[in-house]
Amino acid sequence: MKKMIVVAVLGLIGTQFANAQVKKGNILLGGNVAVSTSSEKVDGVDGKETSTSFGISPKVGYAVSDKWVVGVFANTEFTTDKDRVGAVDVKTKNTSIAPGIFVRNYHNIGESKFAFFGEANVSYAFGQTKVEDTKTNKFNTIDANIVPGITYFVTKRFNVEGVFGGINFNNRKDTAEPSGVETTNTSFGLQFTKQFGLGVNWLF
Helix, strand or coil: CHHHHHHHHHHHHHHHHHHCCCCCCCEEEEEEEEEEEEEECCCCCCEEEEEEEEEEEEEEEEECCCCEEEEEEEEEEEEEEEEEECCEEEEEEEEEEEEEEEEEEEEECCCCCEEEEEEEEEEEEEEEEEECCEEEEEEEEEEEEEEEEEEEECCCCEEEEEECCCEEEEEEEEEECCCCCEEEEEEEEECCCCCCEEEEEEEC
16 A cells, blocks of 8 residues: 555656646746845944835746747836935935846756746836936836746746846936936846846746
């Protein structure tokens, strides 16, 4: 009886491993949520700086084959900075919304629940900065990335993933308000060891 139970459990595990991969026709739903807060105070100075940030990044994709997924996403970020000097508080709010598209290619690691993937994505962001409810700046950004990552299939329908930096191109234009003065900044870089992100996905 014990042997039959062991065989059944191993068989179930083997089935889960065999099915732990993306299949043509799957719908991928995923994303991540980021929350952070920080504060800074200098000794001897009657003041304090605090910063709170919240962001949510949903993602929807369609598997056109057992290896390729194409889809859309939206990165959002809302940050509030408060600078207190004496009894005076100055509040600065930054808002950013960045819709985009992505293409992803999966490579399963043997019969395990792990898979490597490479993703190319591009987004167009727009946002603004307000100081005490007065708009002081607006911006738009084109951001393109090629990133490597690894996925672990907890079940055949649910997985967690990690993304490791990558190659980034960014072009941002800021417009000061109300003067209308524009500033453009372009950057290109490799960030494989500087950034790491976690996310979760469901496959249907």
